[in-house]
Amino acid sequence: MSAQQTGLDLETKLIERTMAQRDEMFTKADAEAKAMVDSAQAEAQRITAETERQVLSIVASVLRGVRDRIVGGVELESRKRLMLAREEVFMQIYADAQKRLGEFATDRKAYHETLVKLTAEAVQAIGGEEFTISASDRDLADLKKNLKKLEADVHKATGVKVTLRLNDTPIAASGGVIINNPNGTKVYYNTFEGRLAAAKTRLDVKLAKLLVEA
Amino acid sequence: MEVKKVLSVGKRLQAILEEAERESQQRLADAKRRSDEILTKARAEAEEKKAKAQRGAGIDDLIKAEEARARKEAEKIRADYGQRIEAITKLPRKKHDAAVELVLKEAMPK
Numbered sequence: 001m002s003a004q005q006t007g008l009d010l011e012t013k014l015i016e017r018t019m020a021q022r023d024e025m026f027t028k029a030d031a032e033a034k035a036m037v038d039s040a041q042a043e044a045q046r047i048t049a050e051t052e053r054q055v056l057s058i059v060a061s062v063l064r065g066v067r068d069r070i071v072g073g074v075e076l077e078s079r080k081r082l083m084l085a086r087e088e089v090f091m092q093i094y095a096d097a098q099k100r101l102g103e104f105a106t107d108r109k110a111y112h113e114t115l116v117k118l119t120a121e122a123v124q125a126i127g128g129e130e131f132t133i134s135a136s137d138r139d140l141a142d143l144k145k146n147l148k149k150l151e152a153d154v155h156k157a158t159g160v161k162v163t164l165r166l167n168d169t170p171i172a173a174s175g176g177v178i179i180n181n182p183n184g185t186k187v188y189y190n191t192f193e194g195r196l197a198a199a200k201t202r203l204d205v206k207l208a209k210l211l212v213e214a
Numbered sequence: 215m216e217v218k219k220v221l222s223v224g225k226r227l228q229a230i231l232e233e234a235e236r237e238s239q240q241r242l243a244d245a246k247r248r249s250d251e252i253l254t255k256a257r258a259e260a261e262e263k264k265a266k267a268q269r270g271a272g273i274d275d276l277i278k279a280e281e282a283r284a285r286k287e288a289e290k291i292r293a294d295y296g297q298r299i300e301a302i303t304k305l306p307r308k309k310h311d312a313a314v315e316l317v318l319k320e321a322m323p324k
Contacts, residue, residue: 010224018227022234028236033245040249044256051260058267063280070284073290078295085299093310097317117323185216192321199320211302 007057077095090207094196098174101192105175108142115139115177116150119164120157122179122188137170 105111123131135143143166144148155161171178176191266272305313 014223014227018230021231025234026241027233029241033241036242036245036249037252039274040252046254046259047253047256051263055263055267057277058264059273061275062267063268065274066277066280067284067287070281074288074291082295082299085302089302089305093313094316095270096310097321098230098259100314100318101321108290115215121323122304129216190323195323196317197319199317203317203320206316209311210309210316 049165086208086211089211090200090204093207094200096198098192101196104173105138105192111128111179112146112150112153113176114175116153116157118176118190119179120154121149122153122177122190123158123162125188126181128178128181129160130165130182131179131183132165132167132182134171134180135171136175137175138175139175140166140168140170 005137020131038113104114119133133143147164147166151162151164165182171191173191176195178187178189180187180193270277
């Protein structure tokens with residue numbers, strides 16, 4: 001083998017090795033470039049998907065707002081109308097009950113029995129033996145005549161021998177009494193109006209149910 | 215003479231490798247620029263879509279359909295409440311009397 005041939009072989013090997021190195025550099029760079037672009041595309045897809053989700057949520061929220069504005073307004077207004085209608089019916093029921101109580105108070109015999117019960121209830125609630133009794137103008141006139149009978153009937157009902165004193169100042173009530181102890185530290189409001197007001201707080205739910213079932 | 219020739223080839227090959235290195239770096243820089251463009255575009259489109267949705271733009275038809283649906287629902291609610299109100303205000307006498315009796319029973323002493 002000549003020296004010239006040896007030189008050519010060496011040169012060929014050098015060229016081949018260099019070209020292989022160059023190809024390897026390109027292959028590596030292309031792979032890195034592809035990975036970079038692929039990663040960016042994947043991230044872009046993730047952003048797009050996330051945006052779609054957010055847009056759907058925003059659209060749903062906008063549509064919910066549209067619905068709430070229309071339906072919510074009507075519902076609120078209707079509920080208010082229902083409440084007012086119910087309140088009106090309640091007021092009529094209580095007014096009729098009040099009227100019936102007023103009428104009942106004119107039946108002196110039955111009313112006296114109720115008056116005894118109302119007084120007895122107050123006497124037991126306050127405690128003691130001496131009480132001042134306040135009543136309407138009409139009842140005061142009757143009580144002045146029947147005070148002893150009332151004391152006796154209350155005694156019979158409660159077992160307590162009571163002394164009742166009439167307050168000459170009439171109260172505004174369709175029936176019932178206000179009882180207080182002698183020094184006025186304990187007062188028991190047992191008028192029809194007071195009892196109706198107390199009943200109202202207990203009965204509103206029952207009445208509402210009764211109306212719903214109507 | 216032969217050594218000189220080999221050195222000359224070596225220089226040329228070194229130049230080829232240097233050029234290849236520059237070319238590789240250029241390819242990476244191009245990829246980086248393209249990646250940045252892809253991401254910038256995706257982010258800009260996302261912001262635009264969200265802003266449009268928040269303005270309600272592009273969903274006019276959906277909004278109109280929802281309004282129509284809501285009005286229908288509202289009418290039904292109004293009618294339902296109307297029936298309930300009518301039932302209450304036109305309470306049968308018997309029921310009314312029963313309610314009054316209930317109140318009296320509660321108000322009168324036992």
